[in-house]
Amino acid sequence: xxxxxxxxxxxxxxxxxxxxxxxxxxxxxxxxxxxxxxxxxxxxxxxxxxxxxxxxxxxxxxxxxxxxxxxxxxxxxxxxxxxxxxxxxxxxxxxxxxxxxxxxxxxxxxxxxxxxxxxxxxxxxxxxxxxxxxxxxxxxxxxxxxxxxxxxxxxxxxxxxxxxxxxxxxxxxxxxxxxxxxxxxxxxxxxxxxxxxxxxxxxxxxxxxxxxxxxxxxxxxxxxxxxxxxxxx
Amino acid sequence: xxxxxxxxxxxxxxxxxxxxxxxxxxxxxxxxxxxxxxxxxxxxxxxxxxxxxxxxxxxxxxxxxxxxxxxxxxxxxxxxxxxxxxxxxxxxxxxxxxxxxxxxxxxxxxxxxxxxxxxxxxxxxxxxxxxxxxxxxxxxxxxxxxxxxxxxxxxxxxxxxxxxxxxxxxxxxxxxxxxxxxxxxxxxxxxxxxxxxxxxxxxxxxxxxxxxxxxxxxxxxxxxxxxxxxxxxxxxxxxxxxxxxxxxxxxxxxxxxxxxxxxxxxxxxxxxxxxxxxxxxxxxxxxxxxxxxxxxxxxxxxxxxxxxxxxxxxxxxxxxxxxxxxxxxxxxxxxxxxxxxxxxxxxxxxxxxxxxxxxxxxxxxxxxxxxxxxxxxxxxxxxxxxxxxxxxxxxxxxxxxxxxxxxxxxxxxxxxxxxxxxxxxxxxxxxxxxxxxxxxxxxxxxxxxxxxxxxxxxxxxxxxxxxxxxxxxxxxxxxxxxxxxxxxxxxxxxxxxxxxxxxxxxxxxxxxxxxxxxxxxxxxxxxxxxxxxxxxxxxxxxxxxxxxxxxxxxxx
Numbered sequence: 001x002x003x004x005x006x007x008x009x010x011x012x013x014x015x016x017x018x019x020x021x022x023x024x025x026x027x028x029x030x031x032x033x034x035x036x037x038x039x040x041x042x043x044x045x046x047x048x049x050x051x052x053x054x055x056x057x058x059x060x061x062x063x064x065x066x067x068x069x070x071x072x073x074x075x076x077x078x079x080x081x082x083x084x085x086x087x088x089x090x091x092x093x094x095x096x097x098x099x100x101x102x103x104x105x106x107x108x109x110x111x112x113x114x115x116x117x118x119x120x121x122x123x124x125x126x127x128x129x130x131x132x133x134x135x136x137x138x139x140x141x142x143x144x145x146x147x148x149x150x151x152x153x154x155x156x157x158x159x160x161x162x163x164x165x166x167x168x169x170x171x172x173x174x175x176x177x178x179x180x181x182x183x184x185x186x187x188x189x190x191x192x193x194x195x196x197x198x199x200x201x202x203x204x205x206x207x208x209x210x211x212x213x214x215x216x217x218x219x220x221x222x223x224x225x226x227x228x229x230x231x232x233x
Numbered sequence: 234x235x236x237x238x239x240x241x242x243x244x245x246x247x248x249x250x251x252x253x254x255x256x257x258x259x260x261x262x263x264x265x266x267x268x269x270x271x272x273x274x275x276x277x278x279x280x281x282x283x284x285x286x287x288x289x290x291x292x293x294x295x296x297x298x299x300x301x302x303x304x305x306x307x308x309x310x311x312x313x314x315x316x317x318x319x320x321x322x323x324x325x326x327x328x329x330x331x332x333x334x335x336x337x338x339x340x341x342x343x344x345x346x347x348x349x350x351x352x353x354x355x356x357x358x359x360x361x362x363x364x365x366x367x368x369x370x371x372x373x374x375x376x377x378x379x380x381x382x383x384x385x386x387x388x389x390x391x392x393x394x395x396x397x398x399x400x401x402x403x404x405x406x407x408x409x410x411x412x413x414x415x416x417x418x419x420x421x422x423x424x425x426x427x428x429x430x431x432x433x434x435x436x437x438x439x440x441x442x443x444x445x446x447x448x449x450x451x452x453x454x455x456x457x458x459x460x461x462x463x464x465x466x467x468x469x470x471x472x473x474x475x476x477x478x479x480x481x482x483x484x485x486x487x488x489x490x491x492x493x494x495x496x497x498x499x500x501x502x503x504x505x506x507x508x509x510x511x512x513x514x515x516x517x518x519x520x521x522x523x524x525x526x527x528x529x530x531x532x533x534x535x536x537x538x539x540x541x542x543x544x545x546x547x548x549x550x551x552x553x554x555x556x557x558x559x560x561x562x563x564x565x566x567x568x569x570x571x572x573x574x575x576x577x578x579x580x581x582x583x584x585x586x587x588x589x590x591x592x593x594x595x596x597x598x599x600x601x602x603x604x605x606x607x608x609x610x611x612x613x614x615x616x617x618x619x620x621x622x623x624x625x626x627x628x629x630x631x632x633x634x635x636x637x638x639x640x641x642x643x644x645x646x647x648x649x650x651x652x653x654x655x656x657x658x659x660x661x662x663x664x665x666x667x668x669x670x671x672x673x674x675x676x677x678x679x680x681x682x683x684x685x686x687x688x689x690x691x692x693x694x695x696x697x698x699x700x701x702x703x704x705x706x707x708x709x710x711x712x713x714x715x716x717x718x719x720x721x722x723x724x725x726x727x728x729x730x731x732x733x734x735x736x737x738x739x740x741x742x743x744x745x746x747x748x749x750x751x752x753x754x755x756x757x758x759x760x761x762x763x764x765x766x767x768x769x770x771x772x773x774x775x776x777x778x779x780x781x782x783x784x785x786x787x788x789x
Contacts (some may be wrong), residue, residue: 043347046391068396129304129325130311131318157307164300165395167307205397207310232502 007053023197030220031078031213033199035185037070038226041206044068065116069183073204074227075107075171076187077178087176093117094158094168096124101168105204107178110153114170117145125161132156132172155202169204188220199226240511248507252500259492260485264464267483268453270464271416275281278412286388296337297390297402302329306344306392306399324364326353331362334402342404343372347398356380357407376473377408377423380403384408384421384429417463418482419486420444432458432482444480461486487504525550529559542566580675581628588631594638595645601718606630608755613707616754626707629682633711636666636683650726660695663687688713689746701748709748713739713755716746732763 087109095102097119108114116126118140127136128144132154137146139162150156153174160166170180181187194217202210209227252697305326330342334355343354343365351372354365365372365380373379378387385629387405391398413419414431421429428442436458443456444465453466461484468479529546536542543565548559588602609630613623623672637645644655651659667684670676685699692700694712704712720730720738730738736756743752 042396045393045396046398046401125301127304129308132311155311157304157311159300159304159307161300164298164301164303165393167303167394205310 022122023178029044029051029218030190031192031199031214031215031223032188032189032220033076033181033186033223033225035071035074035181035187035201036226037074037185037203038228040068041203042068042073042230043205054082070203071181071183071185073105074201075105075180076199076201077107077171077173078175078189078192078199079200080195081176087173087178089113091115094170095119096126096160096166099163099166101166104168105132105171105180106168107171107173107180108150109173109176109178111146111149111151112172113149115145115147115209116158118142122130122167123162126158127161128156128158130154133170136161171202190220199223199225201226201227216230240515241508244507244511245504248500248504252496255496256493259496262487263485263488263492264453264455266488267416267464267485268466271468271481271483274416275469290388293337293388293390293404296333296404297392299333302326302333302344302402303392303399305329305353305392306346307394309346323367325355327355327364330355330402331364333402334362337404340407341380341387341403343373343374343378343387343403343404343405344392344400345374346400349374349401354380356383374403375476376470377421377477378403378405379423379428399708411479412692413468413479414450416481416483418458419468420465420479420482422447422480423431424476430571440482448480455485456482458482462489468682520677521550522555523553524546525552525555525559529562536566542569544570544696560601576675583673584628584631587635591635591638594642601722602631602634604634605714608758609707609711611758612710612714612751612754615758616706616710616750618706622707625678626682626710629679629707630711630714632666632670632676632679633682633686633715634662634666635663636664637667638669639665648726660687664696681705681708682711686715688712690748691745694746706748706751710752710755713747713751716742717755717759 026032080164089111090108091104091113092108093115094106095117097120099120106114116137118124121142123139123141125137125139128134133148133150133156135148137148140146150170150172153172154173156170158168158170177189177192179187179189192215194215197213197215199211199213201211203209206228209225211223211225213223214223215221281400301447305322308322308325326344330344330353333339334342334357340357341354342356342362343351345351351365351367351374354367354372355362356365357363376386378385382406385405386408387403390402390404392400408421410419410421410429411432417432418432420427420432422444425445427437427444430437430440432440440456440458444454447456448454448465448467451467453464456463456465463482464485465480465482466741468481470479473479494768525547528550532543532546533693534729542565544563546559546562546566547555548563550556550559558657591602592600606627610623610627613626618626637659640659644651644658647655663684663686667680671680683702684696688694688697688699688704688708689712690701690704690709717735720735723729736759739747739752739756743749
């Protein structure tokens, strides 16, 4: 009996070891990366100037006190040079609360389903014109939820017909490696097979930034992206 | 009339100068007035505009709060697209803009990215919103937006998404010159060239070049359009950049013409009235002055002609100086007439002296001259000679024998008959007398009597043998009187002849020695005298007091 339990443990251990999560740790390469935002990428909100006589504008009410966190508006994923296994589809929720979307940036692998529950006491009408997912969920009241399956990789920008300031972006990553960077811009991917990959950074305002990287068999490779990129990239 | 000329020419210059001064002053006033009215209108418009902008600004912001528009902007920053996809994105935005345009009534709507580059636009064409083909005619953004040939006055609305600015929406209304045409014409300049104007097409090129040359600064300038003077004033529009300049062209001539017309009339009136007044005044003035002077001059000329200067120049003219002049002339005339009188008296005294000189030589000759003078004068008067001629006869007869001074006493007072040679000497006395008197200028008129009183009617007399009419009538009369007296007085060589014989001798000499007319008059006069003498004798005998005819002889 004791010999069977030991073997069983070993088998579990092996299975665990062989699972992708650990596999990467032990077997694959790593990418350690950092995103540096060198300047403000998001244009600040502009108020309508009110001109008095001869073009002298009234002083604007205090806008611009609020700073914009650029890092929270970026997402990063990998595009593989060869066939990369797609990420496992997940189910995520994009809530409408306080006339805002929560969260305002979300990264999911292709094939995932996103639900849009309305937690506001008012109607919302969620829609998107983006090529990666065009939908219009119609008006629905508090408590109601609608679902969208996103099969195509790309950016899905979501708005509300009724509240023009509501927006969110869903980054649908083509492969299984996707994340949002830390506050300091650090990100990493592990368990990668050796090969050429492209690190894709998408910033909500600035758009796409790409950098190629070669992942070794084992060990990690550092990559640093400065956005906006220098000329020539 | 020279006075008139000298008076009116400066006045004309003054009038013309005054007219031009006032004309230019008024022009300046008009120009300033136009500028002021334009600037007032500008300010009013600007104020109204600002007012509207303030109210509209907050409302217009609503236009940009359009989820579909923002979604369209968002599409722009998704993945790089194929041309078809780009076209689709643009169409999506254009659809939103079209809807906004129909609702808001704006003529131009342009969506632009954060850099200001237009990404999509629609424009109203014939009341329909049509998409702008950005490849063909991208709108030139600015305070005045130019799309092709048209201009739109726009305002920019930011398109915000939460805390972020996505880009801008520019809404524009077609820019019309109509409100500015109220003043005259208007012209819109862009970069030095006219892009929109209401001036007639024929004039536009000229207007453009003139404005380019003249109106660089901020003040107005004057240019000429179609023969009329226009004031070109730059219009200040709030929010316009320096690329565009709007000029309002207002006619100066029109208001000027109204002013000038009235003024020209007034000036013309003043000018004509002034000229007339000057004419009148100078006519009256010159008449006042020149008439009396003319009178004086005429009088002087008359005196020159007649040889007498009468002291009766009129001194009653209204001009004091002329009166003084007349007084002076009168005094001169009096002096002259005084001298003339004295001269006349001197002459007479001289004549008398000459006669006395003769008297001193020979008592017979002296009395003889007096008697001949008296008889000749009577006959001359009876024959109707003028008073002047009678006077000449009178004095000439007194002097007729003055030449006898040159004849020696021995011959003159010889008791017996004269020899031939002695007679010849006596026959010289007419010429001697003439020679004595001819140097005296005023005695020229008596010389014929002195020289020719011995000429006979038939030409057998002496010294020249003249006959008939060649001898003046006065001389002929003296000749008759001379012979009469000779035969009626006692001579040294004979006694006086009796009356009947005297008449016979006189009558027989008629036609030969004497002019028959003279003889006839003489004898008639003599007859009268004798009759009168006989009458006087009768009266005196009755009165016992003798009356002598000789006392009354020279009565006629």
